Ligand SMILES: C=CC1=C(C)c2cc3[nH]c(cc4nc(cc5[nH]c(cc1n2)c(C)c5CCC(=O)O)C(CCC(=O)O)=C4C)c(C)c3C=C
Ligand SMILES: [Fe+2]
């Protein structure tokens with residue numbers, strides 16, 4: 224870590240505050256079929272998410288999916304809903320609060336969702352209104368995927384197109400192989416592994432899936448997931464010599480072929496092959512959500528047990544814990560270099576530049 228200051232020929236940073244806008248996927252406003260339907264209608268109408276021609280997809284979406292899925296999904300959301308609302312929204316809000324405390328008053332931190340509320344265009348406008356003339360937009364997706372990262376950028380472009388006086392924008396790149404990310408995961412998952420009440424034989428790194436066709440068309444998501452898994456394995460492997468680490472892809476949607484192996488298939492196969500203690504981590508999710516808390520922690524446990532498995536645990540995501548927040552602070556400070564006035568007080572002045580070790 225070395226402190227970075229502005230180059231000598233840099234004009235003085237003038238006027239306006241610096242803002243950081245954390246963005247995650249989005250979630251329903253309530254765990255009810257009506258709210259889930261509204262959310263899914265917006266999410267699944269995004270051409271970045273479902274890459275089927277609209278003339279074919281719209282009748283399927285409105286005629287079948289939005290008539291059946293909201294009820295099923297609302298049931299899943301009800302099982303994980305908290306007093307502060309959807310876990311994804313509550314945790315993203317907590318991450319924004321923690322980052323604000325780490326960065327200090329010189330930077331304004333806010334959060335938004337790509338689908339649903341709080342809507343990205345609304346929060347962007349609110350930050351500009353509050354005087355932020357430079358905004359770092361940070362999609363909280365370590366691995367780039369057209370369906371997630373690019374979709375946030377599309378929405379950002381639409382939001383900017385509607386503004387007369389736009390803020391200057393920077394965006395946080397995908398960070399799937401950044402040492403700060405791998406370090407945070409190794410620290411956080413290591414602590415959780417050490418605290419388990421049983422000794423697992425297998426650790427499954429479960430990433431959200433996507434259609435195989437999207438990979439064939441050139442999306443780097445699968446490569447990014449594999450690289451994260453390799454780097455994390457290199458860190459955890461020597462520390463837990465008896466632990467076999469596998470990678471799998473969850474949350475299959477629709478009938479097309481998705482990335483393999485599917486997490487469910489792996490859980491059943493491991494139990495069937497005699498593995499009795501298994502632990503799952505989801506390093507691609509920056510916050511726990513219905514996909515980790517319901518699909519992995521509830522349904523995954525049932526699949527593993529039904530196939531003969533005994534001890535099963537799902538580790539938490541980085542959420543707003545110390546290792547994950549220290550990582551976010553590092554990534555954000557690096558992106559803010561050159562934007563943060565040398566006169567800003569205390570820590571927020573010393574933008575720490577991290578040297579990439581393994582890219
Ligand atoms: C982390 C990266 C994600 C990728 C890549 C992704 C792709 C993707 N997802 C769907 C369909 C659904 N995903 C759903 C929930 C969901 N997805 C992600 C992340 C990624 N999705 C998160 C964080 C969540 C949780 C949201 C929450 O409210 O907690 C859902 C909704 C839940 C359900 O009905 O099962 C759907 C549907 C597709 C088609 C896709 C394509 C590449
Ligand atoms: Fe998804």
Ligand SMILES: [Fe+2]
Pocket residue numbers: 474513514518
């Ligand atoms: Fe799911």
